[in-house]
Amino acid sequence: MPSAPLSASPSAPRPTGVRDVFAVFVYVLLVCVPALGLAGVVPDFRLDGSIAVHERPKLARASWEDESFQPLFAAWFESRLGLRGTFALADNTVLYHAFHETKLGASVKLGGDGVLLNDEDTLFFNRTDLPPAEAFDAFAARIAHLQARLQKRGAALVPVIIPAKTSMYPDRVESKWRKPVPSLRPSDVAYANLVRALRAHGAAFVDARALLTARPEPRAYLYARGARHWSYLASCLATQRIFETYGALTGRVAPSYACDYVARADAPLLHEDYDLLRLMNVWGARPDVDRDPVVFLEPGPVQTVAPVDVLVVGTSFCWNFLKDSQRAGAFGRTHFFYYNRRLFDWPSSTEQELVVGSPAWRNAALGKQLYILDLFESYPIPLHATDFLDQLEAALP
Amino acid sequence: MPFSSLLFLHGFLPLFLAAYWLTPRRFKNFTGIAGSLLFYAWGAPRFLPVVALLGVGDYYLSHAIARRTALATPAGAQVAKRLLALGVCTHLCMLGYFKYSNFFMGQVNDALGHFGARHLDWVSVVLPIGISFITFEEISYLTDVYRGDAKPARSLGHYLLFLTFFPHSIAGPIFRWKDLAAQLDARTQSFALVREGFARFSVGLAKKVLLADSIAVVADGVFALPAAQLTTGLGWLGACAYTLQIYFDFSGYSDMAIGLGKMCGFTFKENFDMPYVAASVTEFWQRWHISLSRWLRDYLYIPLGGNRRGEHRATLNVIIVFTLSGLWHGAAWSFVVWGLYHGLFVALERVTGSLRDRVPLALRHAGTMVVVVVGWVFFRAPSLPSALHVLGAMAGLGPGAPLEVFPAELYPSFALVAMIVGALVVAYQLFTKYGPAAPIDGAALRGLAPWRVALSYVPGPVLFLASIAHLTNSRVAPLIYFKF
Numbered sequence: 091m092p093s094a095p096l097s098a099s100p101s102a103p104r105p106t107g108v109r110d111v112f113a114v115f116v117y118v119l120l121v122c123v124p125a126l127g128l129a130g131v132v133p134d135f136r137l138d139g140s141i142a143v144h145e146r147p148k149l150a151r152a153s154w155e156d157e158s159f160q161p162l163f164a165a166w167f168e169s170r171l172g173l174r175g176t177f178a179l180a181d182n183t184v185l186y187h188a189f190h191e192t193k194l195g196a197s198v199k200l201g202g203d204g205v206l207l208n209d210e211d212t213l214f215f216n217r218t219d220l221p222p223a224e225a226f227d228a229f230a231a232r233i234a235h236l237q238a239r240l241q242k243r244g245a246a247l248v249p250v251i252i253p254a255k256t257s258m259y260p261d262r263v264e265s266k267w268r269k270p271v272p273s274l275r276p277s278d279v280a281y282a283n284l285v286r287a288l289r290a291h292g293a294a295f296v297d298a299r300a301l302l303t304a305r306p307e308p309r310a311y312l313y314a315r316g317a318r319h320w321s322y323l324a325s326c327l328a329t330q331r332i333f334e335t336y337g338a339l340t341g342r343v344a345p346s347y348a349c350d351y352v353a354r355a356d357a358p359l360l361h362e363d364y365d366l367l368r369l370m371n372v373w374g375a376r377p378d379v380d381r382d383p384v385v386f387l388e389p390g391p392v393q394t395v396a397p398v399d400v401l402v403v404g405t406s407f408c409w410n411f412l413k414d415s416q417r418a419g420a421f422g423r424t425h426f427f428y429y430n431r432r433l434f435d436w437p438s439s440t441e442q443e444l445v446v447g448s449p450a451w452r453n454a455a456l457g458k459q460l461y462i463l464d465l466f467e468s469y470p471i472p473l474h475a476t477d478f479l480d481q482l483e484a485a486l487p
Numbered sequence: 488m489p490f491s492s493l494l495f496l497h498g499f500l501p502l503f504l505a506a507y508w509l510t511p512r513r514f515k516n517f518t519g520i521a522g523s524l525l526f527y528a529w530g531a532p533r534f535l536p537v538v539a540l541l542g543v544g545d546y547y548l549s550h551a552i553a554r555r556t557a558l559a560t561p562a563g564a565q566v567a568k569r570l571l572a573l574g575v576c577t578h579l580c581m582l583g584y585f586k587y588s589n590f591f592m593g594q595v596n597d598a599l600g601h602f603g604a605r606h607l608d609w610v611s612v613v614l615p616i617g618i619s620f621i622t623f624e625e626i627s628y629l630t631d632v633y634r635g636d637a638k639p640a641r642s643l644g645h646y647l648l649f650l651t652f653f654p655h656s657i658a659g660p661i662f663r664w665k666d667l668a669a670q671l672d673a674r675t676q677s678f679a680l681v682r683e684g685f686a687r688f689s690v691g692l693a694k695k696v697l698l699a700d701s702i703a704v705v706a707d708g709v710f711a712l713p714a715a716q717l718t719t720g721l722g723w724l725g726a727c728a729y730t731l732q733i734y735f736d737f738s739g740y741s742d743m744a745i746g747l748g749k750m751c752g753f754t755f756k757e758n759f760d761m762p763y764v765a766a767s768v769t770e771f772w773q774r775w776h777i778s779l780s781r782w783l784r785d786y787l788y789i790p791l792g793g794n795r796r797g798e799h800r801a802t803l804n805v806i807i808v809f810t811l812s813g814l815w816h817g818a819a820w821s822f823v824v825w826g827l828y829h830g831l832f833v834a835l836e837r838v839t840g841s842l843r844d845r846v847p848l849a850l851r852h853a854g855t856m857v858v859v860v861v862g863w864v865f866f867r868a869p870s871l872p873s874a875l876h877v878l879g880a881m882a883g884l885g886p887g888a889p890l891e892v893f894p895a896e897l898y899p900s901f902a903l904v905a906m907i908v909g910a911l912v913v914a915y916q917l918f919t920k921y922g923p924a925a926p927i928d929g930a931a932l933r934g935l936a937p938w939r940v941a942l943s944y945v946p947g948p949v950l951f952l953a954s955i956a957h958l959t960n961s962r963v964a965p966l967i968y969f970k971f
Contacts, residue, residue, distance in 0.1 A: 109940070121500055124955070137963065168959075178959060181956045181959070188901075194899060269890060
């Protein structure tokens with residue numbers, strides 16, 4: 091078998107110069123400085139977002155031999171390295187500015203015109219395996235049934251179809267985040283099926299997708315370019331409709347819910363309006379999402395009607411309902427079943443695990459006047475909704 | 488613990504180097520052994536006693552072989568031969584058990600299933616890291632001692648360091664005892680050498696982290712596609728991506744190994760020599776994984792008779808060697824086919840001989856690259872049928888159903904740019920082959936203006952910094968959170 095001749099002998103040692111010593115010093119710094127982060131002595135940039143915390147694993151012969159110790163130790167070691175934030179920011183910045191991309195697998199996807207998207211929304215936008223029309227019918231029937239039962243008890247169950255960001259900005263989903271789907275996009279078909287099914291079963295609901303896409307305001311007022319969730323203005327407009335529906339279902343006079351706003355170009359962005367941007371952890375991207383005025387809701391009129399006791403069941407989109415609830419004085423005793431997994435008391439924001447049937451659950455779930463059920467579009471027939479419908483149905487006397 | 492892991496770069500490496508550099512010269516080998524055993528124990532703790540025992544066995548066996556050979560009698564030679572056979576068989580059995588038993592049992596059970604018989608129970612064997620390389624090094628050591636090409640190790644410590652030295656224990660290069668023995672006794676250590684080592688390591692790290700891992704996104708994506716979604720373009724894109732990925736990955740790893748060696752005062756032989764500038768498959772194998780090619784030549788091709796038994800036998804030997812080389816790379820039929828495929832082309836080149844010289848050089852280069860790229864499909868595909876699907880697509884037979892992955896995830900811009908950079912590197916190598924050579928080494932730096940010499944020191948730290956930034960970021964995954 092042929093083979094090329096190879097240089098075999100060690101090369102002759104080259105005399106050391108000052109440059110060599112300095113270069114070795116630089117290399118040693120590069121190798122050692124991050125490691126000094128383990129001692130907490132290396133200043134660093136803080137990364138935004140929730141980052142997994144790794145505990146230092148206990149060393150034992152068995153865990154070493156079965157190699158379960160090694161990956162845990164490596165994860166702990168990496169999580170404690172110095173300059174981690176700096177390196178991550180620098181790398182993300184190169185990706186963003188040089189390639190108009192985020193890190194592979196990152197939850198933030200770049201859309202057109204500075205619009206940031208969440209991976210859940212881009213996935214939903216391209217999904218073809220959505221539930222069939224019959225499934226939406228069955229779901230709507232359950233909603234209508236419980237709505238009717240509650241109505242008899244003087245309470246209102248109001249489902250709210252909350253639009254995905256891709257429904258507000260379909261034209262900003264770039265081709266690289268599109269898969270070939272039928273011309274009638276399945277995600278739009280799923281939405282249409284839900285609306286049709288709710289109407290067919292006579293269920294009252296708030297279609298915030300239709301409401302918001304028809305609004306005259308710029309889209310960024312309702313869904314900021316850099317935001318994961320809808321804006322306070324968008325949730326306020328939905329809340330207006332929720333109280334209107336509440337009034338129609340219960341026959342009571344609903345509290346008024348004003349959504350007057352001012353748009354200020356000189357104000358800094360609200361945290362909620364650029365959380366996706368922060369999650370990207372990039373330097374110099376702020377101007378891309380900073381071009382829109384910031385919308386502030388005006389204080390509402392003094393409430394002449396007693397506030398309504400409310401239970402909100404849903405996703406993180408519901409935080410805007412809660413955070414805005416004090417402004418109008420329309421919400422009375424309020425609880426939030428976050429994904430129907432965690433129970434929050436509002437406005438104290440005390441939190442506990444949600445245990446169905448427990449005294450805390452019964453206190454929060456029963457006896458409310460208004461039940462707001464979040465039907466966020468990206469989760470068609472969401473589990474939190476179906477579970478809650480079953481649980482409340484079973485608990486009602 | 489790969490060299491491109493943060494734990495290695497910021498944990499093991501600084502601790503080891505500090506200990507090694509601070510150790511007095513005469514004890515450096517012990518520090519090297521201790522560090523290497525720790526390194527190996529981290530990745531394959533259960534296999535460490537086996538490696539140590541085999542190393543001790545080899546050491547005593549090699550001395551026994553040398554003593555018998557030194558007798559220069561037929562009886563002594565006979566015993567030496569038997570001892571060598573014992574050593575080689577032991578190592579091949581170990582390799583067979585750890586690397587091929589799962590494959591073998593899989594074939595047996597497939598055959599039994601074909602005939603409706605019950606499958607044999609088999610507990611899957613874990614493949615210890617680096618066993619293929621270690622086995623070949625052990626065999627070459629015993630063989631060289633038997634042939635009188637090398638003296639047995641002066642001490643057990645020397646041999647254990649040769650065998651387990653961590654820069655090469657995972658992915659080569661395949662060391663030869665006779666190349667390293669002198670350096671185990673005495674080697675120089677200087678800032679200049681350490682600086683060269685770090686610079687070489689940085690180049691390897693950047694090849695691996697910035698190029699190979701980025702390009703891997705494309706290759707992995709294409710090879711994971713269902714057969715129905717493959718198109719001609721995607722097939723070629725995936726094959727070309729893998730062609731670049733495996734080169735920058737493997738040669739990067741070799742660069743890191745050579746760099747680490749320099750940091751410890753060792754000079755290892757080169758393992759790659761611009762393989763994609765080859766104008767024939769034969770030349771490709773003279774430039775790709777050189778330490779393996781040499782090993783196969785010296786310990787398989789020549790013992791099989793080499794080209795001493797006529798042209799037909801030599802051609803057959805080439806095919807046998809390459810087929811076994813394929814099997815050495817992995818226990819799967821796709822690797823066997825890959826080896827056979829290359830063997831057939833090398834054999835064909837032997838047969839055609841000088842006729843090939845009549846083909847224009849550019850066509851020879853292009854033809855070689857096509858052969859190599861197509862060959863990598865067998866190497867990369869998870870199975871033989873999968874490889875055939877990709878090759879079918881490359882030949883225009885792909886159904887081309889709509890993609891079910893995002894284009895941004897299948898071929899993101901940064902990966903495509905990495906491919907372009909990789910291709911430019913290969914183009915530059917082609918230029919250095921036929922144009923004026925322009926290596927950046929110590930000799931080339933002499934006579935340059937001081938500022939140009941200083942400038943040549945900059946890329947190393949920059950590449951290192953960029954690599955660790957990219958690596959660190961790949962290990963950070965912030966999530967949005969309701970209290971964020």
